[in-house]
Amino acid sequence: MKHTDQIIDNTKSTVFKNYNMCLRDAVEVFTKQLINDLFDENHLSENGSDTKRKFLLILERLSVENGEELWSNFQSSFVSIRKKLDLDAEAANRNDPAAKSLEEVYLAYPGFYAIAVYRLSHKLLQLEIPILPRMMSEFAHSTTGTDIHPGAEIGESFFIDHATGIVIGETTVIKNNVQIFQGVTLGGIQVKKSLAFTKRHPTIEDNVVIYANATILGGDVVIGANSVIGANVCVTESIPINSVVTVQKENNIFQKRI
Secondary structure: OHHHHHHHHHHHHOOOOOOOOOHHHHHHHHHHHHHHHHHOHHHHHHHHHHHHHHHHHHHHHOOOOOHHHHHHHHHOOHHHHHHHHHHHHHHHHHHOOOOOOHHHHHHHOHHHHHHHHHHHHHHHHHOOOOOHHHHHHHHHHHHHOEEEOOOOEEOOOOEEOOOOOEEEOOOOEEOOOOEEOOOOEEEOOOOOHHHOOOOOOOEEOOOOEEOOOOEEEOOOOEEOOOOEEOOOOEEOOOEOOOOEEOOOOOOOOOOOOO
C-alpha cells in the first residue's frame, strides 16, 4: 500500500505536457461523417451542420484560429473533390475485372476509400491546417492498410487495387491514369531530418502500372509515361517512357520425393 501511495505521489509531482489524445477518436468520427456527406445527399442534409460543428471543435482543440473561414474554403472544394473521386471510381471499375459495378467500388473498395480520405486531407494541408490532415490519413491507414501522406500530389483517375501495405510518401508526385497494386512503396532512399524540405520521393508519370510489392525510391527518380513496373522490382533510378521492368529470376521447380 505504501509503495502504491509513493507511485501516486511521484506522479503528482511530475508535470507533463498535455496532449489531447482523445482527438484521435474525434477525427475518426469526423472523417467518416465527412465521407458520408460527400457521397450521400440525404446524409448531408441531415448531418452537414454537425460535420461543420465537429470540424470547428477539432480546430479549437488544435488551437487553430479562423475556423469559420477555413471551413468555408474547405467546403468550397467539395464539388471539385467529388468530381476527382468519381474519376477514381470509374478508373477502378474500368481496370479491375473483379469490379461488378461502380456502386461496388464506392461501397467496398478500401483503395478508393483511402484515396477519398487523401483528397480531403490534401485540401486541408493546402489550407495550412496543422496536424488534422495527418490524423485523417492515419485513420485511413489503420482502416485500409494504405498510407498516403496528405502532402503527396496525385492526379486524376488514380486506381489502387487491394490496398494493403501501400506507402506513398510526402513528396511523391503521381500523374494521371496510374494504377498501383498491394505492397507498393513510393519512398525515399534516406531518412534524415535535414531532408525535410527536399523532394525525397519519386515521380510517376501518366499511364504507369506498378504491380505488387514493387519498391521505387528516391526524389530524383522518374518513372516514364506508359511504363509497367513488375512485381517485386526495386527501382532507384529513372525509367524511360514505354518501359517494362521485371525481376530477372526463375522459379526452381522439381519433383518431391515420395
